[in-house]
Amino acid sequence: MSLLEIKNLHVEVGGRKILNGLNLSVEKGQVAAIMGPNGSGKSTLSYVLAGKPGYTVLEGEALYNGESLLTMPPDERAAKGVFLAFQYPLEIPGVASMTFLRTALNAQKKTRGEPELSTPEFLKRVREVAGKLGIEPEMLRRSVNVGFSGGEKKRNEVLQMAMLEPRLCILDETDSGLDIDALRIVSEGVNNLRSSDRAMVVITHYQRLLDYIVPDVVHVLSKGRIVKTGGKELAHELEAHGYAQFAGEAA
Amino acid sequence: MNAELRQVKTAAEQGLADAFAAARGSLPGAAAVAALREAAFGRFVAKGLPHRRVEEWKYTDLRALMREAKPIAAPPGVPEKAQAKDAGGMLGSLEARRLIFVDGAFVAEMSDLTALEPGLTIGSMADALAAGEPLVLEQLSRPADDMALALNTAFMGDGAVIAVREGVALARPIHLVFLHAGKPAAIYPRSMVDVGRASRLALIESHESADGRDDQVNAAIDLVVADDAHVDYVKIGAESSKALHIASLTALIGANARFNAFVFTTGGAVTRNQFFIRCGGDNSTIRLGGVSLLKGRQHADTTVVLDHATVGCQSREVFKAVLDGASRGVFQGRIIVQPKAQKTDARMMSQALLMSEDAEADNKPELEIYADDVQCGHGATAGALDENLKFYLMARGLPERDAEALLIQAFIGEAVEGIEHAGLRDALMDEAVRWLGARV
Numbered sequence: 001m002s003l004l005e006i007k008n009l010h011v012e013v014g015g016r017k018i019l020n021g022l023n024l025s026v027e028k029g030q031v032a033a034i035m036g037p038n039g040s041g042k043s044t045l046s047y048v049l050a051g052k053p054g055y056t057v058l059e060g061e062a063l064y065n066g067e068s069l070l071t072m073p074p075d076e077r078a079a080k081g082v083f084l085a086f087q088y089p090l091e092i093p094g095v096a097s098m099t100f101l102r103t104a105l106n107a108q109k110k111t112r113g114e115p116e117l118s119t120p121e122f123l124k125r126v127r128e129v130a131g132k133l134g135i136e137p138e139m140l141r142r143s144v145n146v147g148f149s150g151g152e153k154k155r156n157e158v159l160q161m162a163m164l165e166p167r168l169c170i171l172d173e174t175d176s177g178l179d180i181d182a183l184r185i186v187s188e189g190v191n192n193l194r195s196s197d198r199a200m201v202v203i204t205h206y207q208r209l210l211d212y213i214v215p216d217v218v219h220v221l222s223k224g225r226i227v228k229t230g231g232k233e234l235a236h237e238l239e240a241h242g243y244a245q246f247a248g249e250a251a
Numbered sequence: 252m253n254a255e256l257r258q259v260k261t262a263a264e265q266g267l268a269d270a271f272a273a274a275r276g277s278l279p280g281a282a283a284v285a286a287l288r289e290a291a292f293g294r295f296v297a298k299g300l301p302h303r304r305v306e307e308w309k310y311t312d313l314r315a316l317m318r319e320a321k322p323i324a325a326p327p328g329v330p331e332k333a334q335a336k337d338a339g340g341m342l343g344s345l346e347a348r349r350l351i352f353v354d355g356a357f358v359a360e361m362s363d364l365t366a367l368e369p370g371l372t373i374g375s376m377a378d379a380l381a382a383g384e385p386l387v388l389e390q391l392s393r394p395a396d397d398m399a400l401a402l403n404t405a406f407m408g409d410g411a412v413i414a415v416r417e418g419v420a421l422a423r424p425i426h427l428v429f430l431h432a433g434k435p436a437a438i439y440p441r442s443m444v445d446v447g448r449a450s451r452l453a454l455i456e457s458h459e460s461a462d463g464r465d466d467q468v469n470a471a472i473d474l475v476v477a478d479d480a481h482v483d484y485v486k487i488g489a490e491s492s493k494a495l496h497i498a499s500l501t502a503l504i505g506a507n508a509r510f511n512a513f514v515f516t517t518g519g520a521v522t523r524n525q526f527f528i529r530c531g532g533d534n535s536t537i538r539l540g541g542v543s544l545l546k547g548r549q550h551a552d553t554t555v556v557l558d559h560a561t562v563g564c565q566s567r568e569v570f571k572a573v574l575d576g577a578s579r580g581v582f583q584g585r586i587i588v589q590p591k592a593q594k595t596d597a598r599m600m601s602q603a604l605l606m607s608e609d610a611e612a613d614n615k616p617e618l619e620i621y622a623d624d625v626q627c628g629h630g631a632t633a634g635a636l637d638e639n640l641k642f643y644l645m646a647r648g649l650p651e652r653d654a655e656a657l658l659i660q661a662f663i664g665e666a667v668e669g670i671e672h673a674g675l676r677d678a679l680m681d682e683a684v685r686w687l688g689a690r691v
Contacts, residue, residue, distance in 0.1 A: 050646050053638065078648035090643045094661025100647070103657060108648035143661075160647060 001066055003028045003199045004049075004168055009060035011041075011048050011224075018044040020224035021060070026168070029196040033210055033235060034203045036221030037243040042203045043087060045221070046172040049201075050084035051077050064168065078104075079111035081167030085157040085174055092144040097156065100144045101126060101163055108164060129162045133189050151182030158189035169193065169200045175209035187212030207239035222246045264299050266320025270437070271405060274323050279408065280380035287391050291404035294394070301398045310581040310613045311552040313399075316521050317495060321467045323406065324436035327353035331432035335361060339428035339457050341487075341682055345674045347426035347455060354431055355438040356409045368423075370416035370450075376441050377409040387412060390443055390473050397525065399497045403439050403471040410442035410472075413454075417447030417477065424453035424483075424672070429470070431460040431490070442472045448505070449479040453672050457487040458498075458518070464491040465520075471499040478505035478532055483512075483672050485679070490518035492549060499525040506532025506561070513670050514541040514553065515679050517686050522551040529558040530566075530592070537566040540669040542679070544686045545578035545610075552581035555599075559592040559625075568599040571666045573659055574610035575690065585617040586627060593622050599629040604636065604662050606655075656687040 004026040011019035018041045026032045036042050048055045049062060051074035062069045069077060092100065106116040117125070130140060133155050145153050154174055161169055171190065175183055190213050194200070202213055210218075210232065218234040219226045220243070227246045228234065260268070271292050278288060300317060301308035335353050350373065351361040357375040364373060379387045395401055411427055431438060446452050454474075460466060468490070476482045488496055496519040504510050514524045526539060543551040553570055572580030582601040603612030614631035636658055644654035663683055670676040 050642075052642050052646075073651065074642060074645035075648050075650045075654075078646055084646055086643065086646075090640055092640060092643070092658070092661060094664040095657055100644075100657075103653070104644075104647035104649060107650065107653055111648065111650070164648065 002026060003065060004201070005063040007060050007063075009048070009062060010058040011044055012056045012058055013044060013054060017058075018224055019048070022221075022225045024219060024226055026199045026201055028199055030217060031194065031200045031202060031213065031215045033215035033218045034201060034221050035205070035207070035218060035235060035238055038205065040221045041224040042205075042221055043172055046084055046170050046203055049170055050074060050082065075107065076111065078164070078166075079108045083161050083164060083166030083169050085154075085161055085169065085171045087173040087176060089145050089153040089157050091146045091148075093146050095144050097140045097142060097144050098126065101140075101160065104160070105163055125163065130159055132192070133159055133162075134185055135159055150177030151179065151186075154178055154182065154186050155189070158186055162189065162193060167198050169198065171200065171202045173204060174202070175204055175206065183209065183212060207235040210235045220246055261300065261314055263314075263317040263320045267402070268296065270320055270323055274406070278406065279377040281383050283383055283388055284380050284391075287388075288405045290394070291401040294401045295398060295405060298398060307397070307554065307583070309615070310583070311521065311523050311550065316550070317467070321435060321437040321465075324354040324356075324408070324431075324438045325433055326356055327358065327433055332358055332361060334432040335428070335430045338430040338459055339426055341489075342426060342455060342457070342675070342678050345424055345426070345455075345678065347424040349426045349428050350411055352409065352411075352427065352429045352440060354433045354436060355429070355440045357411065368419065368421055370419035370447075371421060372414045373425075374412040375409055376407065376412050376443070379412045380407070384412070386445070387443060395501075397499065397527070399469055399523065399525065400471055400499045400501070403441055403469045403499065406437070406439040406469070407441035407471070408439050410440040412443050414445045415447050415450045415452050418449050419447065420451035421453070424455055424675070426455040426457065429456070429458040429468075431464060431466045431468070435464045435466050437467045438469070440468075440470045443474075444472065445475045446477060446480045446482050448477040450477070451481045453483040453675070455485050455487070455675070458490050458496065460490045460494060462491045463493060465493040465495070466490065467495045469497045471501070474500065474502040476502060476504045476508045476510050479507045480505065481509040483670070483675070484510075485512075485670065485672075485675050486514045486524070487679075487682075488514070488516040488518050488522055488524070492518060492520055492547060494519045495521045497523045497525070499527065501527045503529050503531045504535050504537060506534060508532065508535040510535065511538045511669065511671055512540070513666075513679075515682065516541070516543040516545075516551050517682070519551065520549060522549075524551075524553050526555040526557070528556070530561045530564040533561045534563040535561075535565075537564065538669050539566070539568045539570075540666045541570045542663045542666050542683065543572040543580055544663075544683060545572065545580060546575040546690070547578060548576065549578045550581070551579075552583070554581075554583040556585045556587070557597070558587045558589070559595045559597060560589045561592055563594040564592070565596040566598070567669070568601075569666045569669055570601045571663045572603040572612060573606060573663065574603055574612060575606040577607070577609040579611045579613070581613045582631070583615040583617070584629065586619070586629075588620040588622050588625050588627060590621040593624045595622065595625040595627065597625070597627045601631045602662070603633040604659065605633060606636070652690065656684070656690070659687055660684065
């Protein structure tokens with residue numbers, strides 16, 4: 001059974017149809033890249049999977065571990081292991097990163113019926129993971145993402161991902177707004193999380209990120225559906241020839 | 252005179268007149284106090300209860316909201332006093348000096364009056380009025396335009412009279428604990444606090460009562476903060492959601508002083524917290540803040556009149572309201588900068604978070620600036636929780652109510668952070684978390 005199985009998904013946002021019969025399977029242990037031009041439905045796909053309000057599913061389904069995902073509230077999806085790394089991580093004034101991480105982690109554990117992490121255990125893990133990502137302890141005491149640079153915000157997303165240990169990671173344009181050093185650090189963080197029982201869906205416009213996070217499979221998204229699937233070399237082909245060749249196929 | 256008397260008296264106004272006629276002979280104080288009461292009540296008779304056409308009471312129409320006048324509270328007996336044993340418990344960790352007031356009356360035997368720090372005196376207002384204390388009378392003789400304050404002066408029963416001699420820094424906060432325990436009644440506490448030069452005091456005032464009680468509380472406190480003194484004042488309104496609660500704080504701040512005042516309101520059907528604050532000396536720092544957490548049909552009005560009458564004072568106001576159900580939050584903030592109050596730096600912010608479509612927030616800032624070298628600003632917002640932020644938190648695993656609670660905590664945190672006393676700050680945040688936890 002695939003970890004994620006999307007069948008004939010049709011989704012509308014604000015009266016506009018964005019996804020048009022999307023089919024996609026992601027296996028455990030797989031890193032799947034989804035590439036597509038602007039407006040092809042990449043972010044819509046990530047939001048629909050995470051459960052953002054305002055997206056109307058007209059038809060089709062998404063099964064996660066065989067369970068229907070689309071009717072679950074976002075927090076339940078998160079507790080079951082779905083994680084979306086946001087393209088534009090939000091700033092939360094007045095909520096310290098540390099509090100945020102701990103509240104999220106314990107909320108998930110509570111939903112799953114697991115015991116909460118003790119304070120020393122939690123602190124030890126945060127320090128360890130943050131250290132690897134080059135996140136200063138000082139940053140963790142500050143409000144979530146407030147005053148952070150683009151790179152710091154993305155690193156913070158990866159920190160959350162590493163702490164929450166999800167099974168399905170959806171990375172929405174994680175490379176946007178990153179310089180080359182930040183891209184390397186963030187990619188290393190993501191690569192450290194690759195494992196045989198975890199899948200990653202890496203959504204990106206550019207091939208550049210895929211030099212750092214090397215995918216097992218590349219899907220091309222155009223006009224709301226997957227129009228081509230191939231190996232990692234497909235990314236280079238797209239980089240060289242552009243998306244225009246697929247523009248007609250989805251129509 | 253007759254022309255000024257209004258033809259129609261509401262039931263509550265008539266009830267107040269009857270109550271005054273019946274009680275005037277037995278209220279504490281000799282002739283001088285009685286004269287002050289008569290004068291104050293006369294002002295009330297002339298104008299009646301404030302209503303929506305009285306600008307200062309525009310959003311809190313007392314004439315409409317107050318249906319009847321409750322009888323004046325009887326002196327508490329043993330069973331009433333027994334209920335006060337654990338009152339004010341939410342601040343237990345502060346080890347404050349607790350002064351207990353049951354149904355407005357000072358209960359010395361339950362209050363902590365042992366080992367008073369040198370330079371600290373604590374007494375009862377009823378005793379001070381009976382003895383005709385000159386300083387108390389002098390303070391009371393300044394007539395108040397405000398009707399609620401006039402009614403308090405007419406009916407004032409008991410309260411605390413506290414003096415801190417100059418140069419005394421009190422480590423222990425003083426906590427005025429008001430508990431209403433007898434038959435639901437009208438309660439008129441009046442307190443006076445005089446903090447001497449370069450002294451330090453943290454003062455807490457809390458009001459509680461069992462839910463379902465419909466007391467009518469009209470409390471007032473007169474505060475003098477002398478030069479170089481530092482006073483933190485926190486008021487907690489946690490009465491029954493059926494209570495009417497009006498509280499007036501009148502403060503005169505000296506030079507180079509620090510004054511922080513904060514009101515935290517979760518109780519009351521109708522609450523009005525009034526601040527009348529005057530800078531009487533140069534270069535003082537004033538921080539005013541508050542948080543109202545309201546639900547159901549609760550109504551809470553915070554009205555501030557801040558009079559910058561001197562040079563170089565800095566004031567900051569941050570008031571927040573979280574409005575659930577069909578509740579209503581009102582903020583009226585008036586800043587007056589007198590002609591000679593150059594270099595005044597005054598900023599005022601009031602924000603309301605509307606948690607339901609039926610909630611209502613009213614904001615009325617008023618700046619009156621008569622000096623030219625000043626900084627004076629205000630901001631007011633009212634809005635719902637940011638849905639995108641909520642989704643972000645839910646996407647990390649927080650159930651909807653927890654996500655809202657965390658965002659609300661962050662929202663009010665900005666105001667609570669203004670409380671300098673760390674223990675008080677934490678205690679109020681805990682109270683807020685408890686309130687959030689009880690949201691259905």
